[in-house]
Amino acid sequence: MTDLSHTLEAVRERIAAAARNAGRDPQSVALLAVSKTFPAQDVRAAHAAGQRAFGENYVQESVDKIEALADLRASIEWHFIGPLQSNKTRPVAERFDWVHSVDRLKIAERLSAQRPAGMAPLNVCLQVNVSGEASKSGVTPQEAQQVARQIAALPNLRLRGLMSIPEPETSLEAQRAPHRQLRELFEALRAEGLALDTLSMGMSADLEAAVLEGATIVRVGTAIFGARDYSL
Template sequence: MNTIKENILALQARINKAKDTSARSGDDVLLLAVSKTKPVEAIIEAMGAGQRAFGENYVQEGTDKVQYFSEHFPQQDLEWHFIGPIQSNKTRPVAENFSWVHTVDRAKIAQRLNDQRPDNLPPLQVLIQVNTSGESSKSGISENEIAELARLISSLPNLTLRGLMSIPENVSDHHSQFAAFHQLATIQKRLQADYPSADTLSMGMTGDMEAAIEAGSTIVRIGTAIFGARDYRPGNSRPKEQ
């Protein structure tokens, strides 16, 4: 079994190969390690491989981890992304603890995140989640709703509109994967023409990251290929006191 460090190195090689294949240059694809349900020991091991950006899906678990690493590893300057659905009654801990939110899909959430962002923190970096597949089981707004939500986010002083995020339909062939990602990339380019800060595309996971990078992804969200299968037993990922 590979170590977490070996997995990260292998993923970075995959990213670089995909960039080369797509004639993309520069360090413009962020590997976001999805650490949901994983214990802090696994995150510490990933840190040892140079990983600094982590994604969490659950508010309480993610907040616990952010606070733990802020207390015990303040010198590491980790970047925490919230990538799960947000209920309106859970916006405060997200606003107070995370640097990025990938899943803003309605005005109420954007307004609450803005109002609850502490004054001593920089603006929260925000992505609009788009439902490109039209599946009712998935969160996100439709393409024709993006403009109105983007206008609101860009008007809020404690938020910065950074781009779009999607979880496309789960298909296995590269052509279909690329087509879905290209659709979002086209929308993002139009959005960036109006909002220059909207330079980010969060799309691509373990099984489709090459197609996502080819289409223009700047953040790939990888969990199992780094940390292994997830353990959903209650309390498994809670920080342990040192």
């Protein structure tokens, strides 16, 4: 297992440096540790090192992990960030604090209907396909306003903002362009009266670009936990 206290600190330093370069308070950017494919003991170790928010992509894996870490529930925040099929919304609605990957109204409606009574509203982000890739989920930028308003009207959900997974780029300026597009869309929706406060964008390879363009949550996995082995 990677020495998670050291890798977490290195990522936090990257975030802080990028925030300072952007003239932002480093505290305005939250780190979401993406723990998909890594075992519960790695999450426990990261939690012991001070990390509190964790992102998961796969429903059954995350349910098992949440149950294995039930003793930490009061001090851990679970974010679902992967593609979500309509027949798998219930366990997510019942267990998670956030869903970043709401890519259509039907998913939001099911999450709202299945959120248990007595739980706080589920925080959600609308996923926007800023790169226009056929392989990526998300509404188009042109659809975002209408869908965002429909989601914001649902009970048991709180629409917090927008999320994107742009096509990978190597140069800083190329990385910044889709993040800038998402930020501009976010600002336009806020100007139209939607109470949004979250831009979920940026991963291990492009978190600096995302922070420079206004990310409030960066989703980092590899730089914290190491490379994933999908053959297991």
